[in-house]
Amino acid sequence: MSQDRNAPGAEPHDLVIHRLVRAPRATLWRAWTDPELLKEWWCPKPWTTEVRAFDLRPGGAFHTYLRGPDGGSSDNPGAFLEVVPQSRITFTSMLLGGWRPATPWMPFTAIVTLADEGDGTRYVAKVMHADQASRDRHEEMGFFDGWNTCIDQLEALARERAPG
Amino acid sequence: MSQDRNAPGAEPHDLVIHRLVRAPRATLWRAWTDPELLKEWWCPKPWTTEVRAFDLRPGGAFHTYLRGPDGGSSDNPGAFLEVVPQSRITFTSMLLGGWRPATPWMPFTAIVTLADEGDGTRYVAKVMHADQASRDRHEEMGFFDGWNTCIDQLEALARERAPG
Numbered sequence: 001m002s003q004d005r006n007a008p009g010a011e012p013h014d015l016v017i018h019r020l021v022r023a024p025r026a027t028l029w030r031a032w033t034d035p036e037l038l039k040e041w042w043c044p045k046p047w048t049t050e051v052r053a054f055d056l057r058p059g060g061a062f063h064t065y066l067r068g069p070d071g072g073s074s075d076n077p078g079a080f081l082e083v084v085p086q087s088r089i090t091f092t093s094m095l096l097g098g099w100r101p102a103t104p105w106m107p108f109t110a111i112v113t114l115a116d117e118g119d120g121t122r123y124v125a126k127v128m129h130a131d132q133a134s135r136d137r138h139e140e141m142g143f144f145d146g147w148n149t150c151i152d153q154l155e156a157l158a159r160e161r162a163p164g
Numbered sequence: 165m166s167q168d169r170n171a172p173g174a175e176p177h178d179l180v181i182h183r184l185v186r187a188p189r190a191t192l193w194r195a196w197t198d199p200e201l202l203k204e205w206w207c208p209k210p211w212t213t214e215v216r217a218f219d220l221r222p223g224g225a226f227h228t229y230l231r232g233p234d235g236g237s238s239d240n241p242g243a244f245l246e247v248v249p250q251s252r253i254t255f256t257s258m259l260l261g262g263w264r265p266a267t268p269w270m271p272f273t274a275i276v277t278l279a280d281e282g283d284g285t286r287y288v289a290k291v292m293h294a295d296q297a298s299r300d301r302h303e304e305m306g307f308f309d310g311w312n313t314c315i316d317q318l319e320a321l322a323r324e325r326a327p328g
Contacts, residue, residue: 013264058222059246059254081245081263082223090223094258094265099245099273100177101258101294109263130265 005144007124013135015127015143019151023158025114025121029086031158032112041153042066043074044146053097056083061097077102081109088113106141107134123151169308171288177299179291179307183315187322189278189285193250195322196276205317206230207238208310217261220247225261241266245273252277270305271298287315 010016021028031037035051042049043066053061058081066074079097082090090111093104108127115122125147129135174180185192195201199215206213207230217225222245230238243261246254254275257268272291279286289311293299 081259090263092259092263092265095245095256095273098292099254099256099275100292101256101271101273101298103294107265109259109265111263128262128264130267134265 010126011128013129013132015129015135015139017123017125017144017147017151019123019148020117020120021123021151021155021158022120023155025086025116027158027161028114028121028123028154031154031161032089037157039064041150041157044149045153053077055097056080056089058082059095059097059099062091063097078104086114106138108138123154125151174290175292177293177296179293179299179303181287181289181308181311181315183287183312184281184284185287185315185319185322186284187319189250189280191322191325192278192285192287192318195318195325196253201321203228205314205321208313209317217241219261220244220253222246223259223261223263226255227261242268246275250278270302272302287318289315 007016007018031041033056035054038054039049039051042064047066047068050065050067051063052065053063055061060080061077062080063077066076076093077096078091078093079095079099080089080091082088088111090109092109094102094107094109096102108129111126111128113124127138127143129138171180171182195205197220199218202218203213203215206228211230211232214229214231215227216229217227219225224244225241226244227241230240240257241260242255242257243259243263244253244255246252252275254273256273258266258271258273260266272293275290275292277288291302291307293302
């Protein structure tokens with residue numbers, strides 16, 4: 001697994017993760033789109049996720065609030081931009097629910113795609129930025145470690161629910 | 165016509181214009197969605213509009229470049245967020261085509277709605293901002309004069325094309 005660097009073919013301002021996840025696509029989709037399941041894998045443990053809004057439609061609010069064991073926290077308001085059932089979810093920190101502009105501490109749009117591959121699922125997360133500085137800052141904050149850990153947690157949850 | 169102040173009921177961070185335009189809705193829709201017509205009314209004359217991108221679908225690029233008679237210019241990249249034929253167009257300066265984050269000089273999302281009213285069309289432009297400072301800066305730059313002048317130009321163009 002390429003967990004610590006950008007996937008081949010990524011555009012300069014993007015951070016891209018390609019993973020082959022050993023779980024069925026429908027199970028991953030459910031773990032992504034049911035907030036009660038999402039909160040179990042959305043941030044690296046022992047941090048916890050509170051899902052404050054999850055309106056899964058274009059322009060719907062997507063807001064998570066993360067808490068760390070040391071009292072730290074991270075507030076992440078945003079919105080869904082595009083939802084293709086079982087296949088693709090696009091969300092951004094640039095807008096809030098109802099398309100209102102946000103003032104993000106980390107400006108990005110993420111496109112997550114799921115596709116069948118063998119017995120598992122090809123999981124691709126493409127995270128786009130406005131410029132190189134913003135992309136590099138995201139990487140330096142531990143993007144690859146963080147997002148890959150979450151995908152590990154997603155895979156573990158999905159296999160627990162649909163062993164195969 | 166309330167051309168110089170916010171429409172009643174506007175939320176605190178919004179700038180809202182309500183106009184009754186004396187032209188059929190279908191004609192206004194065409195003048196909005198055909199770039200060759202859009203460029204005739206999009207900015208207050210004698211400034212001119214170059215339409216650099218007009219991909220009228222969610223996530224499609226919407227990019228205009230304006231030029232003034234004194235050599236001034238204004239570059240306005242953005243994207244469409246939602247398109248409901250004959251009824252509503254939502255666009256933003258916060259994202260570019262393909263949902264990539266932008267670095268806007270004026271962060272906003274605009275929702276333009278058209279509805280039949282009598283022999284004409286109720287034209288509402290709701291322009292949303294992230295905070296009060298951004299909204300106030302937009303107003304101080306001449307928002308109401310500018311947008312209302314453009315709607316006057318749109319009305320004149322539509323009546324020329326579909327007198328009634």
